[in-house]
Amino acid sequence: MLYGGDEIGALVFDIGHYSLRVGYAQEDTPKAEIPAVVGVVEDGNSTAILKTDGMEVDEKKADPSNISSMSDTKYHIDTNFLHVARKSMEVSNYMKDGMIEDWDLFEKVLDYTYAKCIQSESEFHPVLMSEAPWNVRNKRERLTELMFEKYNVPAFFLVKNAVLAAFANGRATGIVVDSGATHTSAVPVQDGFVLTQAIVKSPLGGDYISMQCKNYLQVSYETQITVVILCTFYRAVFGLHLWPLMANVIRI
Numbered sequence: 001m002l003y004g005g006d007e008i009g010a011l012v013f014d015i016g017h018y019s020l021r022v023g024y025a026q027e028d029t030p031k032a033e034i035p036a037v038v039g040v041v042e043d044g045n046s047t048a049i050l051k052t053d054g055m056e057v058d059e060k061k062a063d064p065s066n067i068s069s070m071s072d073t074k075y076h077i078d079t080n081f082l083h084v085a086r087k088s089m090e091v092s093n094y095m096k097d098g099m100i101e102d103w104d105l106f107e108k109v110l111d112y113t114y115a116k117c118i119q120s121e122s123e124f125h126p127v128l129m130s131e132a133p134w135n136v137r138n139k140r141e142r143l144t145e146l147m148f149e150k151y152n153v154p155a156f157f158l159v160k161n162a163v164l165a166a167f168a169n170g171r172a173t174g175i176v177v178d179s180g181a182t183h184t185s186a187v188p189v190q191d192g193f194v195l196t197q198a199i200v201k202s203p204l205g206g207d208y209i210s211m212q213c214k215n216y217l218q219v220s221y222e223t224q225i226t227v228v229i230l231c232t233f234y235r236a237v238f239g240l241h242l243w244p245l246m247a248n249v250i251r252i
Contacts, residue, residue, distance in 0.1 A: 018181035039076030098132035
């Protein structure tokens with residue numbers, strides 16, 4: 001991609017309720033897929049040390065009751081660290097109804113993405129980021145402000161994911177049916193614009209179907225069932241380099 005006469009690798013962020021996909025433009029597959037949940041461990045009895053190694057992020061916070069003491073807040077990000085049981089760890093999702101709800105957790109994930117996945121400074125890469133077709137204006141403004149003021153990106157474009165899906169299939173007009181982790185939606189797209197008043201949503205998605213299948217098997221066989229998602233298993237055991245092969249098998 002050419003930007004200002006120079007060849008610069010633009011980044012694409014695809015935000016979802018289940019995971020955040022990030023990669024370079026014009027590549028076939030994402031460079032990384034990070035779960036949309038963050039493990040938070042708070043300990044008010046120790047002094048925090050700021051770390052950037054691995055997938056753990058520590059942050060210093062002042063205790064309002066005693067200004068002389070510091071609380072230690074650790075953030076565990078990405079698949080490997082989230083699958084390790086830790087005492088007093090709370091797993092929180094920064095998404096709600098397809099929109100960003102917890103901005104502090106979202107910033108931690110972006111920090112990790114640039115430091116460990118992209119491994120480059122944010123000001124060197126223009127950013128294209130997807131959003132839900134029903135995203136509200138104040139959240140769009142806050143996200144744009146965050147990308148320009150904190151990460152100093154040279155260019156930023158926020159586009160609805162239904163439009164991207166339509167263009168990816170060579171069409172500017174159509175109906176995009178999207179079934180994700182938490183909801184299913186039908187979004188009409190006309191000449192590259194979403195007809196927001198005609199969007200139809202259902203609160204049933206992949207998580208609900210998985211839960212129903214799990215309950216059915218537990219009742220039928222009278223045993224406890226542990227659900228292991230295929231893509232999470234492949235990433236944890238074999239690494240992300242097999243993800244393109246797995247994606248092709250799924251499409252077939």
